[in-house]
Amino acid sequence: MIELTITRVxxxxxxxxxxxxxxxxxxxxxxxxxxxxxxxxxxxxxxxxGGAANLTMVDDATGAEYPNTGHYLEVVPPExxxxxxxxxxxxxxxxxxxxxxxxxxxxxxxxxxxxxxFSETVRAQAEIGWASSFDKLAELLARRPx
Amino acid sequence: xxxxxxxRTFAALADPTRRAMLARLADGEATVNELAEPxxxxxxxxxxxxxxxxxxxxxxxxxxxQQRPARLRPGPLADAADWxxxxxxxxxxxxxxxxxxxxxxxxxxxxx
Numbered sequence: 001m002i003e004l005t006i007t008r009v010x011x012x013x014x015x016x017x018x019x020x021x022x023x024x025x026x027x028x029x030x031x032x033x034x035x036x037x038x039x040x041x042x043x044x045x046x047x048x049x050g051g052a053a054n055l056t057m058v059d060d061a062t063g064a065e066y067p068n069t070g071h072y073l074e075v076v077p078p079e080x081x082x083x084x085x086x087x088x089x090x091x092x093x094x095x096x097x098x099x100x101x102x103x104x105x106x107x108x109x110x111x112x113x114x115x116x117x118f119s120e121t122v123r124a125q126a127e128i129g130w131a132s133s134f135d136k137l138a139e140l141l142a143r144r145p146x
Numbered sequence: 147x148x149x150x151x152x153x154r155t156f157a158a159l160a161d162p163t164r165r166a167m168l169a170r171l172a173d174g175e176a177t178v179n180e181l182a183e184p185x186x187x188x189x190x191x192x193x194x195x196x197x198x199x200x201x202x203x204x205x206x207x208x209x210x211x212q213q214r215p216a217r218l219r220p221g222p223l224a225d226a227a228d229w230x231x232x233x234x235x236x237x238x239x240x241x242x243x244x245x246x247x248x249x250x251x252x253x254x255x256x257x258x
Contacts, residue, residue, distance in 0.1 A: 004233050008241050012248040020244060020251075030247040033239020095233075112237050116229050 006112045014101050017108040018078035021099065022047055032057045036066075047075050053083045074098075155222045158202035163187070164195050168218065171205060175217035 010017055020026045028040040042056035053070040073096065074082035080100055087094030095116040102109040158164055167181055182192040196216055199205045205216045 004230060004237075006234070006237050006241065008245070010245060010248055012252060016248060016251065017244075020247060026247065026251075030243035031240055032243075033236060034243065110241070112241070114233050114237070116233075 003116070004112075004114045008110050009104065010108045010110060011106070012108055013106060014078050014103045014108045017110060018101055021081060021101075022077070027055075031055065035060050047072060049073060049075065051075075053085075154202040155204065158198050158204055161195065161198075164199055167192075167195060167199065168204060171216060171218040175208075175215040177213040177215050179213075181216065 020030070022045070024040055024043040024045050027045070028038050028043060031038040031043075037058045037060055038055055039058060042058075044052050044054040046052045049072055051072045053072050055068055057066045057068065058064070059066070068085065068087075070083050070085040072081070072083045074080055078101055080098065082096065082098045084096050085094060095114050097115075098111075098113045100111040100113070102111070159168075163185060166184070170176060170181060170184070178189060178192055178196065181196065182189050185192065196205065196207075200207060200216070203222045204219055206219050207214045207216045
């Protein structure tokens with residue numbers, strides 16, 4: 001299994017950290033690494049199992065947009081948020097993300113656990129592989145003396 | 147039983163002998179005999195490891211040459227590294243900003 005775990009302790013009570021993850025207005029202020037913005041009008045959060053988890057990130061430097069879709073699998077306030085991320089348009093980056101909020105008094109221990117789903121990536125690459133083979137074949141046939 | 151390509155990549159990489167074999171193949175193709183040289187294990191064991199690497203798509207073996215030399219296929223390795231790097235960078239970067247956001251939020255509350 002391909003997975004990634006990141007744990008961080010935040011100097012804020014759990015209810016506050018939960019809100020930061022589940023209130024679109026707050027999410028818009030921090031989602032994405034520096035250099036990327038997530039405009040509020042491009043966040044769609046339907047916080048229930050099966051509900052949509054869609055947002056679009058914008059590259060601050062180029063204005064390029066990266067739409068990202070997914071759906072929630074578990075919503076257990078203020079403890080656990082699980083969603084499936086469909087990844088990018090080419091199917092890369094798909095996976096399941098589990099965020100756990102542990103109460104540590106005035107602080108909150110947050111764990112992000114991501115498990116990759118590579119079936120789409122591999123399928124997409126296989127198709128690209130086949131497509132380029134067909135291109136090469138077509139080229140060869142075109143070059144063949146008649 | 148891992149099914150997708152990346153799971154196979156990681157399972158194959160979990161073994162130190164196989165990682166050493168990959169490092170050797172990064173220098174160029176090699177036969178089973180050549181691969182076996184640095185290890186105190188049988189040719190049969192080396193063949194077995196090679197088969198795991200081949201099934202994981204990490205190496206390919208010549209079908210024509212008699213010794214069937216193996217060579218590295220870097221694709222799956224790059225995919226695995228890309229995924230981990232991307233997700234780690236994404237979340238580390240986001241959580242840095244979340245930390246800042248929570249601090250600002252509480253400062254705001256305190257001064258209200």
